[in-house]
Amino acid sequence: MANQGILKKGEKIQINKNRYTIVKQIGDGGFGEVYEGKNVKTGQKVAIKLFKSAAFTNPAESKMYWERERDITAATGGYPKKHMEYIESYEDKSDRSNPKFYIVLGFVENATTLKAWFNDNLRSAKPLSVEDMIQKIFLPLCDFMYYAQTKGAIHRDFTFNNIMIVQEKKDPLPIVIDWGGGKMFDPVTLTDEPPLIDDMEGSGTVIITPGFFAPEIIMQKPPLPQTDIYMFGAVLFYALTNGYTRVKPTISSDYILHPQDYNMNVSDTLNDVVEKCTQYEPKDRFRTFNEIKEALQQHLDGNISGLNQLPSIESGNSFILRIKNNNAIVQLNPLNMALEDGKNIRIGRELMIESAAWKEAYKGVFRGITRCKANGVDRPREQFFLGYSKAKNIFYIHEGRNSNPTYLNGQQLPAGEWIPIQVNNEISIKSTTVKGIFELISVLDLK
The missing domain is CATH 2.60.200.20 (Tumour Suppressor Smad4)
Structure with missing residues (x-):
């Protein structure tokens, strides 16, 4: 976290009709800084994201990322369980050569990244079991991401740094953050068979976190719903192997992750789930997060000898x-x-x-x-x-x-x-x- 943010403690900012006091900086990412704020009139705690002008080549690019995160975060609103609630957004044009872009979100108390939470869990005297992690973290992630996909949202940077863990009554609760690199798609096409990577047109945009990115992203192809499914598999791989991430791929088979190679106690069913999530071609992965949830439930129901997979349909x-x-x-x-x-x-x-x-x-x-x-x-x-x-x-x-x-x-x-x-x-x-x-x-x- 940066020591000196753009906004200062105690500073007051006007966003639309609301006035906020900056309490402290709580996050510093590639595209923006996040602050804890308080609504001066209501006292409501909020999270305020201010996009960094230095992270973009020009104000138009900054505005594009701001609009995208605003629209996708708003689209995923309405989820019945706790999530990153969208409140409002604002474009400050007082300096036309360097406009400021804000997004105001619901504040989440006692949150830490999944990466930090997992490291603490490993060192705990009573670490959460694999079954409890699946039940309390990965199944809720499936529920939320399936909801997001039905709203037409693709995250594209779904990693252990963009999943926050909140402790609620001693149970961890995952919350997905930072849709700035995301993309909207037509949810009617969610269950359509994805194209082959080689048949996809390039987009020129690469947003990657080493060890987690899907092959189509590094090849400058547009993200698909199955892009997030690949990254979910990489996060699950990390959790099942006590902290391993994928080595730098050199051939297509390197993208397919096998947690049993690093932890022999991983069940055949969970190994199959990760392998299916991380297939090289998007069409060979799970089609939706609901399917992943059903597969994970097989392990929880005692079926640990392997996944009942869909028929293998070869190309052509x-x-x-x-x-x-x-x-x-x-x-x-x-x-x-x-x-x-x-x-x-x-x-x-x-x-x-x-x-x-x-x-x-x-x-x-x-x-x-x-x-x-x-x-x-x-x-x-x-x-x-x-x-x-x-x-x-x-x-x-x-x-x-x-x-x-x-x-x-x-x-x-x-x-x-x-x-x-x-x-x-x-x-x-x-x-x-x-x-x-x-x-x-x-x-x-x-x-």
Whole structure:
């Protein structure tokens, strides 16, 4: 922490309609200084961040970072548990050649960085166990970061210096700070498959903390939601290995972290979680923080022998439903049909498969199976449902709402049950020409 800040103890500053007294400097980062302040009228304690003009090439760049942190911090507001609350922001233009940019945040008492907290925990007479750290620190981080992602926020510098730990009733509580290097994205795309790093256009912006940055960042690619997931894995690696961080990568495999190499007591499940978080390609990592939470919960529930991972889909391959008689294919994304998330796919309603030569009369139907409209109005009918269990890593089939029974390997599906379906199982529908084979097949190999 710097001894001499830009603002002085006892100094009063006006921010919009509020006047604050500076109590003391409490932080000094690359982009700004943070002060404890007090609202002169209400007495409310606040944290005031003043961006350093010397950290930027010009006022326009400083303003860009200020606006970005302001917008992202505000976007993550509304989280029901304790977090870094956004209060207000201000651009002081009194000196037009050197404007000042402020952000006022809720004040968090008795906070320390995760790095400092972890070092103290290691030296403690009764250090927190791995299970307690997961339960009290890493699961709450998953909850908050998933909330932030649903609001369209990417942190990009999610490290042990930007996670604060607050002691509440003897329990640690994590709070994520400093969204200045972040980026907003369209949360509708959160579960979309990320592109390959080589296919991403460069952004020219590099914000890194050694030992934690994701490969796409050092290559000047724009951050993705999975960028924060990589850094979460690096932080978890640090915690599980009693303070190790990643060595400087020289090849792509160096980015993948294996905590068991440094601590043989790490369970196979936790080792798998870190490995999946820190895969080189973003598409091979967990898609969301909710998925990480589910995986960590497996360890807490006693499953320590390894993670039930999603199917491994190599580049150029995908799960498809293949229609045998005309080689039609439908690509399937397991995450979009996860039964644990209340999702499935209705074949014959959401997905229409042409089983014969196209005619206009077949539009919106399975030929000979069901029409999905009556007098121009949708009907709740489909031939069958497909779903995927993340916990069991198995696809399931369920009979649809129609008059044509569905058969799995020659046996009619029972009503009201989800039935496991293995790769290469055959699905058929009575009195029609439609037959499907469920298999993992390379789309690139199809001629």
